Amino acid sequence: MPNTRIRVPKTAKAGDIVEIRAIIQHPMENGYRTTSQGTPIPVDIVTDFICSYDGLDVFRVRLEPGLSANPYFSFYLKATKSGPVTFRWQDQHGEVTEASEELEVT
């Protein structure tokens, strides 16, 4: 399971705009590189990244080869009610990595 780091503020006031950040450790092999012996290195990328807040998808990205390794996303979210902010990365082999953090809205 790849290593991930997420940052969601612990608490926020209702209506606040909060910054959400997420990073995953992944080589993002683009499939155009070869080893020193000349054998091609197969494509190995994360294809989908989804962030949902209290059960609703709020951020969805489709990733393509050519993106640099260890993709990092930073975006904003309007805090409306308390709930989990979950992150889901899916790589091309179907392997899913999930992380979640509780956001408390006061």
Place this chain on the structure above:
Amino acid sequence: MTHLPPALVLLGLLAAGITQFDGPRPEEPRSGYSFLTPELQQLQDDDFANPGMLWVEQGAALWDEASGSSGQSCADCHGDAAQSMRGVAARYPAYSDELGRVINLEQQINQCRTAQQGAEALPYESEDLLGLTSFISNQSKGMPISVAVTGPIAESLERGRAFFYERRGQLNLSCANCHEDNVGSHLRAEPISQGQTNGFPIYRALWQTMGSTHRMFAWCNEAVRAESYAAGSQDYVDLELYERWRSQGLTIETPAVRR
């Protein structure tokens, strides 16, 4: 000044019981950080966005993980790394009494694994070894580098210095030709740094992954079209020691981000 060859001077000093090491080094050591673009500096400063922190976290997990026939983890012997490992990276490479030679931090980790944990040595440049090295070095962040220069280490330091000034490869360049004579000049669009090693292991944008000091040495050797040495070879450990001596006074930045 004396006209004796440096080795003889050194022998003389050793015989007299005075061991000192002196030689040209940058008057004001400048970290590779000061040669970066503002964007990369920002990436390094931001503990969250700095990709190197992924390896530090990986190392932190390995620190607590039991390994080998002893069933012991690093933490079982060393306890809390924040205390026990603070300052350790700042004084490596160091002389190992068990092995009778100068070893670097990676080799010390492997020495611990094979001798204490009964585990297999981690291969050089493996994610696990980079993780552990980054994690341990990270505990010394902000501390000035200070390697020992007296005693049995002096010989290794001298070999490292010789390596630094020896011309090699098709381009016939020594480390000093770039990192001492042409600091601040450009190689194409890239400013030439002093070649300080205070941020290693580094997250290098070119590699898009973490790399050890020895990977950088090998890369540099290839850049001057010289045959590189194997990672972990004594030649590179000696060079690493000399580089650390040149960096003396600079603070540890691990995990640093470099171009």
